[in-house]
Amino acid sequence: MGERSVSQSLLQVTDLRVEIASRRGIVRAVDGVSLEIPAGEAVGLVGESGSGKSMTLRAMLGVLPSEARITGGQVMLDGVDLVQLGHAELNKIRGTKIAMIFQEPMSALNPVMRVGHQIAEGPQVHLGMNRAQSAERALELMRRVGIPDPERRFRSFPHEFSGGMRQRVMIAIALSCEPSVILCDEPTTALDVTIQDQILRLLARLCGESGTSLVFVTHDLPVVAQLCHQLAVMYAGQIVERGNVQDVLTQPWHPYTLGLVRSAPDVDHPRSSLVAIPGSPPSLINPPAGCRFNPRCKFAEQDCLVTDPPLRLVAAGRATACLHHDRCLEALRTEGADL
Amino acid sequence: MSAVSITPAAGSPESSSQAGAAERAQPRRHRWYRQPALMAGLAIVGLILFLVIAAPIFTSYNPDAQNLNATLQGVSAHHLLGTDQEGRDTWTRLLYGGRTDLRIAFIAVLFPFCLGTILGSLAGYFGGWVDLVIMRLVDIVVAFPFFVLIIALVFVLGPGERSIYVAITLVGWVSYARIVRGEILVAKRQEYVLAAQSGGLSNLRIIGRHLLPNVITQAIIYAMSDIVQDILAIVTLSYLGLGIQPPAPDWGTMISDGQNFLTTHWQLTTIPGVAVVITGLGLSLIGDGLADLLRPGQ
Numbered sequence A: 001m002g003e004r005s006v007s008q009s010l011l012q013v014t015d016l017r018v019e020i021a022s023r024r025g026i027v028r029a030v031d032g033v034s035l036e037i038p039a040g041e042a043v044g045l046v047g048e049s050g051s052g053k054s055m056t057l058r059a060m061l062g063v064l065p066s067e068a069r070i071t072g073g074q075v076m077l078d079g080v081d082l083v084q085l086g087h088a089e090l091n092k093i094r095g096t097k098i099a100m101i102f103q104e105p106m107s108a109l110n111p112v113m114r115v116g117h118q119i120a121e122g123p124q125v126h127l128g129m130n131r132a133q134s135a136e137r138a139l140e141l142m143r144r145v146g147i148p149d150p151e152r153r154f155r156s157f158p159h160e161f162s163g164g165m166r167q168r169v170m171i172a173i174a175l176s177c178e179p180s181v182i183l184c185d186e187p188t189t190a191l192d193v194t195i196q197d198q199i200l201r202l203l204a205r206l207c208g209e210s211g212t213s214l215v216f217v218t219h220d221l222p223v224v225a226q227l228c229h230q231l232a233v234m235y236a237g238q239i240v241e242r243g244n245v246q247d248v249l250t251q252p253w254h255p256y257t258l259g260l261v262r263s264a265p266d267v268d269h270p271r272s273s274l275v276a277i278p279g280s281p282p283s284l285i286n287p288p289a290g291c292r293f294n295p296r297c298k299f300a301e302q303d304c305l306v307t308d309p310p311l312r313l314v315a316a317g318r319a320t321a322c323l324h325h326d327r328c329l330e331a332l333r334t335e336g337a338d339l
Numbered sequence B: 001m002s003a004v005s006i007t008p009a010a011g012s013p014e015s016s017s018q019a020g021a022a023e024r025a026q027p028r029r030h031r032w033y034r035q036p037a038l039m040a041g042l043a044i045v046g047l048i049l050f051l052v053i054a055a056p057i058f059t060s061y062n063p064d065a066q067n068l069n070a071t072l073q074g075v076s077a078h079h080l081l082g083t084d085q086e087g088r089d090t091w092t093r094l095l096y097g098g099r100t101d102l103r104i105a106f107i108a109v110l111f112p113f114c115l116g117t118i119l120g121s122l123a124g125y126f127g128g129w130v131d132l133v134i135m136r137l138v139d140i141v142v143a144f145p146f147f148v149l150i151i152a153l154v155f156v157l158g159p160g161e162r163s164i165y166v167a168i169t170l171v172g173w174v175s176y177a178r179i180v181r182g183e184i185l186v187a188k189r190q191e192y193v194l195a196a197q198s199g200g201l202s203n204l205r206i207i208g209r210h211l212l213p214n215v216i217t218q219a220i221i222y223a224m225s226d227i228v229q230d231i232l233a234i235v236t237l238s239y240l241g242l243g244i245q246p247p248a249p250d251w252g253t254m255i256s257d258g259q260n261f262l263t264t265h266w267q268l269t270t271i272p273g274v275a276v277v278i279t280g281l282g283l284s285l286i287g288d289g290l291a292d293l294l295r296p297g298q
Helices: A053-061 A087-093 A115-126 A131-144 A163-175 A193-210 A221-227 A245-250 A255-263 A325-334 B002-010 B017-029 B036-053 B090-126 B128-142 B146-157 B161-187 B191-198 B203-239 B251-261 B267-294
Strands: A009-022 A025-038 A042-046 A068-077 A098-101 A181-185 A213-218 A230-235 A238-244 A312-315 A318-320
Touching: A009 A053, A009 A213, A025 A042, A025 A053, A025 A068, A025 A213, A025 A230, A025 A238, A042 A053, A042 A221, A053 A068, A053 A098, A053 A181, A053 A213, A053 B191, A098 A163, A098 B191, A115 A131, A115 A163, A131 A163, A163 A193, A193 A213, A193 A221, A213 A221, A221 A245, A230 A245, A230 A255, A238 A245, A238 A255, A255 A325, B036 B090, B036 B267, B090 B128, B090 B161, B090 B203, B090 B251, B090 B267, B128 B161, B146 B161, B146 B203, B161 B203, B191 B203, B203 B251, B203 B267, B251 B267
Parallel strands: A042 A213, A042 A230, A098 A181, A181 A213
Antiparallel strands: A009 A025, A009 A068, A230 A238, A238 A318, A312 A318
16 A cells, blocks of 8 residues: 555644753754655655754653753644643554654663563553453564564563564564554664664565555665655754665765765765764754755755745655755766766 | 463464563562562561460450569569569560550551552542642651651640551652552553553543553562651550550650660660561561562563
8 A cells, every 4th residue: 555656644743843941042953844644655764963853752741851841832633632642542553553662672661560561551541451451462463573482582571572572562462453653763773783683674564464554764874775665854953854865875866865874885986985974963952044054055055044044845745945955857868987 | 280381382483582581470479479678577577476466375464554562573484574664574474465556557558558548649640730749748848857747746736546657658668659649650551551541541440440550560579668767656655655555555656765774774764675686677578579670670
């Protein structure tokens, strides 16, 4: 069902804004992010550290740290705006319709609770299962995510598991109430590469089987290319480019995406040199005027310093916030096609 | 033994340093009997508990039975530790007195433990005005010395066992609230709490099932030393005539009754006093041993 180009969007984020109160001022961590997650598809959200990817995810679930709050926007899931919901109603949706997988499988599992009980807790609370039913469900999930000898492992504690196995447990917890969308916050960053690949394949397979949508936050471009259909690139709290994952990665229409692609090593097509993006991400307390990328952009012109460019549709399914996106194409043509 | 400690390490080739620490802590749990402080404490407290619970085996006298023909006797085969001014057997009263004091102390520690843990976890988890109100209450109670407040409360409520429970609960909960609040403040920043929130679990469930099992250790360790303080409080209250009412046997009453005969029959005061010291020592050793045992494993 993910193949349809006009698939109905399941989760729609519109103009989401998150502000964090800090001692030096208000940090606008998420500044007008809009995203559409079609049913059954995987959407990647990439950007460097501090670009607001994780904050976007946490705002979607309403689990922001106490200093942060949502100041505007909508998160529509099945016609319900999650931002407006009260705590009790939100708790009925969290876990059952929308679940989350975290970066550190070590710390995201309760160290003093047996893993089987952690997996069984969601079905017990949300699906009204009794102890025996939920334990049976947990065992079945452990089998599905490929945990060997689930009967014995059910009673183990998280510290008795390896990193990869813990992330499988996290996936089992996320899947336990059959959500329609799973938010992944860099789920493979803490794992080594072979385990990372296993986990990605598992995630892709399980979500494909059940038609679950994925929002996949990472800064790892090959991971996105492997797993996702759509890609959104975030910079300084805003989405700067969006489109089909192959299109965006092979023909970036924003200088920041171009920089990301050029700074990522690629084993299959080794480049003579990796090009770093000059400068560092801007302060989100006092973002630069105009386009936020302009201090680091080699294509910047006078108009980039003045107008804050909105994300605009430039081709079917492709959107960019760059005023001079044709420069990127030009640069690709002239500076070599080794991307 | 070795098989038990090897299994988790073999199952986790890519474990991080944090997991490594947890695995090293695993065999420690099996070595609790190697803690000398804990073992000594358990031996002392175990012996005392055995003596007071099985008191009828070790003495054939009734602790309240007076025998005015045999008052203020010294040590003899009939009366192992002599008799008091009303002819009651001191050894018997010591055992039955320990029964009263230990029973009340163990029960009395439960109420502040529960109340303090609940209020402390609410304050730590929710923060904001909940935290503000609860911690200001704590500040008010802490501003008074422990014994002064206990004595004042029991004086107002009237002497007796029930008043002791109420007073110790009202004064004692603050320490547990502070300990648990501090631990929860740290623990609630952990990712597993975020994961539980993302899973749609209610706040009370997160506190009860996820946070408390992770933080309760410190409160349990403190409870061990708190029992000592409670025994002292009960003995002090009884000594002042505000606690256990005569003729019920109790160490505090024994000390205060024996005081009048201190120059001639010093053992009447000294023996229950030594009993208090030994009991306190044993419980403190258990507390220290538990602290050593449980802290690195966290």
